[in-house]
Structure formats: structure tokens, C-alpha cells
Amino acid sequence: MTVRNLSPATQRSYIHAVKKFSEFFERSPAKLSTEDVRAYQLHLVSKGAAWASLNQAVCALRFFYKITLGQAQIPERVPYARVPKKLPVVLDQDEVARFLAAVPSLKIRVALTAAYAAGLRASEVTRLKVCDIDSKRMVIRIEHGKGGKERYVMLSKQLLAMLRDYWRSERPELFLFPGRPSDKPIDPNVLNVACRAAALVAGLDKTVSVHVLRHSFATHLLENGVDLRIIQALLGHESLSTTTRYAKVSTHLIASVESPLDRLSLKAAPRR
Numbered sequence: 001m002t003v004r005n006l007s008p009a010t011q012r013s014y015i016h017a018v019k020k021f022s023e024f025f026e027r028s029p030a031k032l033s034t035e036d037v038r039a040y041q042l043h044l045v046s047k048g049a050a051w052a053s054l055n056q057a058v059c060a061l062r063f064f065y066k067i068t069l070g071q072a073q074i075p076e077r078v079p080y081a082r083v084p085k086k087l088p089v090v091l092d093q094d095e096v097a098r099f100l101a102a103v104p105s106l107k108i109r110v111a112l113t114a115a116y117a118a119g120l121r122a123s124e125v126t127r128l129k130v131c132d133i134d135s136k137r138m139v140i141r142i143e144h145g146k147g148g149k150e151r152y153v154m155l156s157k158q159l160l161a162m163l164r165d166y167w168r169s170e171r172p173e174l175f176l177f178p179g180r181p182s183d184k185p186i187d188p189n190v191l192n193v194a195c196r197a198a199a200l201v202a203g204l205d206k207t208v209s210v211h212v213l214r215h216s217f218a219t220h221l222l223e224n225g226v227d228l229r230i231i232q233a234l235l236g237h238e239s240l241s242t243t244t245r246y247a248k249v250s251t252h253l254i255a256s257v258e259s260p261l262d263r264l265s266l267k268a269a270p271r272r
Helices: 008-025 034-046 053-068 093-101 106-118 120-127 157-170 187-202 210-223 230-235 251-256
Strands: 137-144 151-154
Touching: 008 034, 008 053, 034 053, 093 106, 093 187, 093 210, 106 120, 106 157, 106 187, 106 210, 120 187, 120 210, 151 230, 187 210, 210 230
Parallel strands: none
Antiparallel strands: 137 151
């Protein structure tokens, strides 16, 4: 191998990786193909190799084929291993009830309840307007979802009762959860800071954010038998455009879906 431009440690690791590759097939690496490289990658995966080790082998083999053998087309066919995404943190329904009960502020508790009840992002909760609550059709209009997409989500009966109680107390005019000044929405960071504080008060050993409530919403719906295509529509994922060809969901169907919030027994929202 031509490794003059590499550090001594990297040289040794590359030589060792190519040697192991050659020994696996009992042939000269110069006589092995892209398919052999892929088979070797699968072998390493089956042996439980760490992702760092997998990619170290890939680096060595890409260097070997491109620099040593001058076969520049082969490295492009040798993919790096992708670190798997971690599963999202999810609260169970008892934890959601304990968490929401630990939020002392009326406005913040209702905002976080809305996030869980409808699976909203922090930015979507904070930008809700009073006029977005449609109690006749029992849906909530999300005017500016991610990517500028508009969608509807179901309006929980219990959330509607809390929103009415909140509105009678606070009388918001434009934004449902106004900030300072009142013609601006509350900052999303305020909600996430409140999440961390409430999680501590509730004694939860999980890091809670508005997005965790959103994940919990989706998980609880799935556990209750709601069709995955409906959940995708409710969440308004970026990948929704790839699913709309077979997952056209009407507002009537959305309104008929029971929010997981309605399965909890919560006390009335606190008054300041």
C-alpha cells in the first residue's frame, strides 16, 4: 500500500484492515471486487463489529483501491456504515399525567397539554391563534407546520374544555399563547424550559421536551390501534408528501380520532 501521506498510526490501521480483508477471502485484495467488499462488510456486521470499526475498514479499503490500485471507481461503490438513529424518548400515559400535573402555570400547562393532545411541535403550539380552534368540527388548524404545510389535527374534548377555561381566565386576543409583547407568540424555549422543570417536579428520570410529548402522542395512538397513515398525516412529517398518494385523510376522519389526552384523568388547569 502507498501510505506515505498518512500518519504512522493510520498507516498501521489501514494495513491491518486490508490484511484482515485479504485473509477472510484467502486471496490477494487486488483480486477482490466490490461485491467482495460488501460481503466482507456484512460479515463484520454479523460479527457485531462497532460502527467505528466498520467505517475504519471502509476507509482503509477505499484508500487501498483508489490510491494503491488506482481504481477510483470502486471507492464510490463502498458505502460507509450509518450510525442507527436512537429511538425517541417516550412517556407512558401515567408519566404524561404526572408531568402535566407538575406544571404550575396555567398558560404553560394548557400549551403543553395541547402539544400532547394533538402531537404538535413547539413552534406549532406557540403559533396557534385563537381562530385556529374549530370547536364545531372539533379540529385544530395548524397554519404554519414544518415546511410551511397547513394541516388539521383533532381537537380533544378534554383539551377544548381546558382551552375554554384558559380563555375565560386569560382572554388572549390573537395568539392563543401570547408572549411579551402580547401581539407576539410565546417563545418555544419557554415551553422546553418548563418541560425540564416539570419533569424534575414529577420525579421523571427522562429528559422531557415538547418533542417528547409529540413522540408520546404518536406512540400512544399507535398502541391504541390508530392507522399509521393517519398518524403520519396528523404529525405532518416532512415525509408526508411521499405518503399522500395513499393516505388522503379528511378533516371528518381526523375529528373522529380520539386524542390520547381523553384517556387521562386530569384536574382542572391551575389558576395563577
